[in-house]
Amino acid sequence: MPAHDTLFNRAFGAFLFDMDGTVLNSIAAAERIWSAWAVRHGVDVETFLPTIHGARAIDTINRLNLPGVDAEAQAAVITEAEIADVEGIVEIPGAAKFLNSLPADRWAMVTSAPRDLALRRMAAAGIPEPALMITAEDVKAGKPDPAGYLLAAKRLGLEARDCLIFEDATVGIQAAEAAGAALMIITTTHQHPLETAHATLASYADIRVEVDNAGQLHLQKN
Numbered sequence: 529m530p531a532h533d534t535l536f537n538r539a540f541g542a543f544l545f546d547m548d549g550t551v552l553n554s555i556a557a558a559e560r561i562w563s564a565w566a567v568r569h570g571v572d573v574e575t576f577l578p579t580i581h582g583a584r585a586i587d588t589i590n591r592l593n594l595p596g597v598d599a600e601a602q603a604a605v606i607t608e609a610e611i612a613d614v615e616g617i618v619e620i621p622g623a624a625k626f627l628n629s630l631p632a633d634r635w636a637m638v639t640s641a642p643r644d645l646a647l648r649r650m651a652a653a654g655i656p657e658p659a660l661m662i663t664a665e666d667v668k669a670g671k672p673d674p675a676g677y678l679l680a681a682k683r684l685g686l687e688a689r690d691c692l693i694f695e696d697a698t699v700g701i702q703a704a705e706a707a708g709a710a711l712m713i714i715t716t717t718h719q720h721p722l723e724t725a726h727a728t729l730a731s732y733a734d735i736r737v738e739v740d741n742a743g744q745l746h747l748q749k750n
Contacts, residue, residue: 534710534727535710535712535727536746536748536749539740539744539745539746540691540692540710540744540747541634541684541744542635542681542692543634543635543636543691543692543745544635544636544638544680544691544692545635545693546639546693547639547655548639548641548649548696549581549620549697549716550620550623550694550696550700550714551620551623551627551650551655552623552649552652553620553716554617554649554653555581557613557615557616557617561606562576563577564609565606571592571594581698582695582696582698582699583640583670583671583699584603584640584641584670585603585642585664586599586603587640589603607642607645610648611645611648614648614649614652617649617652619653619654619655620716621716621731622732622733622734624653624654625732625733626732626735626736626737627656628656629736629737631743631745632658632659633684634684634739635658636661636662636680636684637658637660637661637662638661638676638679638680639664640664640700642663642664643661643664660683660684662677662679662680662683667679670699671697672698672699672700672706673703674703674707677703677704687708688707688708688709689709689710692712692747693711694712695713695714696714696715696716696717696718701713701726711727712728713727714728715729715730716731733750734750735748735749736750
């Protein structure tokens with residue numbers, strides 16, 4: 529059975545969502561800020577930008593191994609700049625309506641962004657604030673480590689295998705796989721077709737959710 533069909537033939541305890549690229553598109557703002565930062569630090573912008581998506585700022589900077597650079601301090605600089613610049617941030621088609629249709633205690637956001645930045649971007653895109661949000665500050669290891677997704681499931685009283693994770697970026701997909709959860713990949717912001725065995729979705733307008741008497745979530749096609 530194709531992966532896409534499998535997701536529509538089972539019940540889930542909760543849905544877990546990445547933020548950037550999954551429920552909102554912040555690529556323009558993120559790339560503006562990171563490009564300027566890269567130029568200041570002598571980093572080749574073209575090869576660097578594809579590495580920023582889905583990861584915590586501190587992990588992105590640490591990977592560069594730049595001499596004399598305080599990764600924690602620079603991550604704070606990046607975060608301040610990103611909080612100040614939300615121009616062009618928009619929701620992924622149908623995301624806000626879909627999230628608003630979910631029971632508040634049956635979904636969570638798991639993002640590599642710091643909490644203040646996540647709240648700012650969600651407000652800019654019209655995305656509802658979740659009752660549970662796991663952010664960069666809540667984990668010692670960022671994606672592709674599954675810690676964030678495992679923590680979200682635990683706080684919802686579930687195992688990750690009982691959840692469906694919505695993701696878009698490579699490090700997030702790896703984190704979802706490592707958590708042992710089912711996975712739906714949002715392809716809206718992908719510039720190139722994605723080759724994957726996982727289910728894919730271009731717009732939340734194509735799906736809806738039904739909640740059974742036990743509070744379990746069933747994904748339905750529109």
